[in-house]
Amino acid sequence: GQNIDQPTEMTATEGAIVQINCTYQTSGFNGLFWYQQHAGEAPTFLSYNVLDGLEEKGRFSSFLSRSKGYSYLLLKELQMKDSASYLCAVSSQNRDDKIIFGKGTRLHILP
Amino acid sequence: EAQVTQNPRYLITVTGKKLTVTCSQNMNHEYMSWYRQDPGLGLRQIYYSMNVEVTDKGDVPEGYKVSRKEKRNFPLILESPSPNQTSLYFCASQGAFNQPQHFGDGTRLSIL
Numbered sequence: 001g002q003n004i005d006q007p008t009e010m011t012a013t014e015g016a017i018v019q020i021n022c023t024y025q026t027s028g029f030n031g032l033f034w035y036q037q038h039a040g041e042a043p044t045f046l047s048y049n050v051l052d053g054l055e056e057k058g059r060f061s062s063f064l065s066r067s068k069g070y071s072y073l074l075l076k077e078l079q080m081k082d083s084a085s086y087l088c089a090v091s092s093q094n095r096d097d098k099i100i101f102g103k104g105t106r107l108h109i110l111p
Numbered sequence: 112e113a114q115v116t117q118n119p120r121y122l123i124t125v126t127g128k129k130l131t132v133t134c135s136q137n138m139n140h141e142y143m144s145w146y147r148q149d150p151g152l153g154l155r156q157i158y159y160s161m162n163v164e165v166t167d168k169g170d171v172p173e174g175y176k177v178s179r180k181e182k183r184n185f186p187l188i189l190e191s192p193s194p195n196q197t198s199l200y201f202c203a204s205q206g207a208f209n210q211p212q213h214f215g216d217g218t219r220l221s222i223l
Contacts, residue, residue, distance in 0.1 A: 103152065
């Protein structure tokens with residue numbers, strides 16, 4: 001079956017850097033997505049990785065290692081508005097490309 | 112503006128009274144999904160559609176029905192709602208498996 005693990009909560013300080021990890025087990029890996037979700041709002045897309053390596057997009061970067069079933073989301077120069085939940089999601093071709101979400105990591109930013 | 116529209120945004124109803132949550136997208140996307148989100152459980156897929164007239168069960172389909180008669184619409188039907196279906200529901204659309212999902216604003220359902 002599929003399984004996605006990420007920490008439940010993390011705390012970091014404004015201006016700092018934080019790394020949110022995600023490990024997954026799946027067959028027929030088709031790509032990994034990261035989404036941001038503010039409380040009470042819809043998730044919004046941050047990044048997509050299908051090949052090993054680092055994808056950088058402004059203050060946010062995402063890394064993937066397919067052999068280790070591991071990804072992380074790196075947030076730099078943290079701002080108070082980055083306080084949100086971060087969702088890791090995996091697509092599997094063995095499940096007709098359905099996407100499975102992890103339970104999310106709630107990130108608290110302290111001033 | 113590209114968007115996914117869900118209605119209603121909020122609904123309080125009673126056990127057993129059939130209800131439908133509508134979802135419409137204007138991006139000509141093939142893929143559409145329904146999710147429910149509960150504290151501590153994250154987003155769980157209810158149903159999934161890869162194209163018109165093609166639907167498939169997700170991880171928690173019991174008590175729900177869907178239809179995909181047109182590409183843009185993907186309604187979620189609760190024939191006989193029960194209190195354990197009280198949740199926050201999201202509809203999402205996706206152009207292809209390697210493209211991001213676009214989510215509606217959510218529907219908060221309370222079943223008394």
